[in-house]
Amino acid sequence: MSNVKMIEKIEPREIRRKLGLNQQQFWSKIGVTQSGGSRYESGRNMPKPVRELLRLVHVEQIDINRVKREDIDVVEYLKVEDPTLFKTLKKNAKAKLRKAA
Structure with a gap:
């Protein structure tokens, strides 16, 4: 869900x-x-x-005051230009968060 x-x-x-x-x-x-x-x-x-x-x-506990438009732009660019790298980074970030919890 x-x-x-x-x-x-x-x-x-x-x-x-x-x-x-x-x-x-x-x-x-x-x-x-x-x-x-x-x-x-x-x-x-x-x-x-x-x-x-x-x-x-x-x-999600995201501090929206820290998120900048350029951060979103970088994510969107990476999704389009190098989807494999984007998926790898996303997977690694999730794993790191799980490990820290």
């Missing part, structure tokens, strides 16, 4: 509570007001961009 599917099934309130954050702390990290976040936690449909930011920041 992909992380995106997982987010669609897990309530944002559940994710927030597991992280031990209040609504202000949780939602402000992805640019959503506390009142807006409260509405999402109460069942209002969450737009895909908000859902993806929630996944990146709170599930």
